Amino acid sequence: MYYSYKPYTLAHVDYQRILREFPDSLWIAAYRDYMPTTKPDYGYFPSMDGVAIWQYTSAFGLSQGLDGNIDLLGVTDNGYSKQPVTPITPAPSKPAQSTAATDADYAQTGVFKPSATVNIRTGAGTGYASVGSYSPGESVIYDHVYIRGTYVWARYLSYSGRYHYVALGVNGGESYGSR
Template sequence: MISKKSYGVDVAKYQPESLRVYAKAGAKYAIVQVSVSNSIVAPRAKAQITSAKANNIMPMGYFYGCFGHSATQAASEAHFAIKNAKSIGLPKGSYLGVDWERTDNNVNGNVSQNTAAIIQAMKVIRDAGYIPLLYSGADLLRNKINTKQIIKQFGTCLWVASYPVSSRVNTANFNYFPSMDGVAIWQFTDNWHGLSVDGDINVIDLKGTTKKYASKSKWVKKSGTFILGEALKIHTSPHINSPAIAKLQKGSVIKYDATLQGPLRLWLRQPRNNGKYGYVVGKDKYGKKLGKFK
């Protein structure tokens, strides 16, 4: 469980694949965009979910809806989001939100039509074993959606956007909280800690999947030969941003004596002079081999 008044972030393709910087800033959960409409897969979602787990941030998800007031389209988009949520590793029992807003969306239906379409999407999410949320701005929630019907069916499930200021914000100022019934999460800024990421604070306890995901990675003694399939850096430590000892050309051959499966990459350890080591990536964050193992 995530205790109320904890901070979180929501991320999409505009944010990095590694969420470590948000964890260091104090984020306890990350709401990751999994899809757009019923045809677009969020390109960074899998890596972001993986990174959330590696940094002990509770993973959540949402899809950007383009269904407007069509209940049929809403169901289609929700099914597509669920398919992608499963494929990127978002566990059942996690929160999965419907993002319904003005940009790239048809919000011209009447309140009854809009509400019925949103409810249809949320039902599909609930029936699939996820916990539905509804994201929108405070103005739309008040004027274009019957939130009483939403709350009656799904409980406290609103994720509302309302920004007191448009500059960097580190902490939520509850003097500006958009008071309305049914709010679970308040998105209070689009520049939390100056990190160019939306900042959220939950006003209820979040029950989702909060198990400890990260386990300490361990080196496995395993000797072998690796022939580089492309130019790669050999690093001073098994971190992609650590200093490079050298840049090895495609076709270079290294001998390694151990492997480490990190949160994203497979690292190979190369013994060097004076008992020191160099480290090179053998498989990237997508599991792709970057050379030939022998």
């Protein structure tokens, strides 16, 4: 993660270069003043590419339960949870047997609720970068479905304004959740 204040980043850092190597890896502080606040003022949201975490106050009060951050991708879930999270794109124990055509796509919308922890990827395939994960109990509203070889993928528009992808399951086989 790259962490800094928005004005400094815009004036002094080639953050687009960082994003080319590490998509959605910015933790940006952007707030109205230095007064304590318990609620984010979305008028100061850092509208820039690649923001994964937004720090909305300079006055943290963790002892009072105030975090001061809005985690857009679940990046800090592992740091805040008591149980370790191991993000994976589940792979079948034996080679997947596909019963459908490969490399197809469908303009399909819906909600996916994973039954296992699944990776969030920058493209529809296991060769793309993993930028986070979804755990059982969470949900993803998707707008397109892709079949790429062994897996079925759902595409959704993330809070950063970029498309991300999650594996829905094995093409013609095991499902990683419900839709």
